[in-house]
Amino acid sequence: MGERSFGAGVIIAPSILSADFASLETAAGEIDASGAEWLHFDVMDGCFVPNLTFGPKTAADLRPRSRALFDVHLMVARPDVLIRGFAEAGAGFITFHPEAEVHSHRTLMSIKELGKKAGISIVPSTPVGAIEELLPFADLVLVMTVNPGFGGQKLIPRCLEKVKTLVQIREKQRYGFLVSVDGGINEETAAGAREAGADVLVAGSAFFNAADKAALVRTLRGN
Ligand code: DX5
Ligand code: ZN
Secondary structure: OOOOOOOOOOEEEEEHHHOOHHHHHHHHHHHHHHOOOEEEEEEEEOOOOOOEOOOHHHHHHHHHHOOOEEEEEEEOOOHHHOHHHHHHHOOOEEEEOHHHOOOHHHHHHHHHHOOOEEEEEEOOOOOHHHHOOOOOOOOEEEEEOOOOOOOOOOOOHHHHHHHHHHHHHHHHHOOOOEEEEEOOOOOOOHHHHHHHOOOEEEEOHHHHOOOOHHHHHHHHHOO
16 A cells, blocks of 8 residues: 555554564554554664664565555664665665765665665654755655654654654655654654644554554544
8 A cells, every 4th residue: 555645644654663573474464454554664783773673584574464565664774785675575665864874865766766665764863954955855754753773662742843844845845755753653642743744653552552453543543
């Protein structure tokens, strides 16, 4: 399922970081059943962030077991070495951190050359100004509202100001990127992220801790 046009209601992307890693096929099925459109893959290398998760083979093995678009979030020191693997595994969006790659324009273009949507993600301490030169080429900007590495953290409200700034720039310059918010999204914080202008909401712990996942997805969407 692809991305929607702007303003057509937010896309919900549950993160399997908060799922039971011994039952990822079940988690993928829960995401499909909940009505969420995307499956958010938090790839961590224990270097760029102090945690370690999974690689392209996990995505490839899950691909035939999920109807969701795979939204791959590379929190890794060397994104260039993983892009092809995730593209071949069936990713829809591949998002990396320009903080990890000096030649970010080249990395962004390499994702697009593989026929995938290219995203950039910024951590709480990175200002929007640092990625201004990449915005004309990006299909998605993922604003981290927690320090990356772990699920279950509290959203940092100040980070939502970057969402507003990105939406203003997109409108002024007529760019085409989606804005995603990632970290601490739950029943309490989703409205603020939507009001700031988010097109996509990533939710890990809120989703996998919810007894009724379809009801949570509706709540995050504002329905
Ligand atoms: C954090 C990841 C987030 C995280 C979100 O480094 O990028 O996607 O899994 O988890 P919650 O929704 O629990 O904050
Ligand atoms: Zn993420």
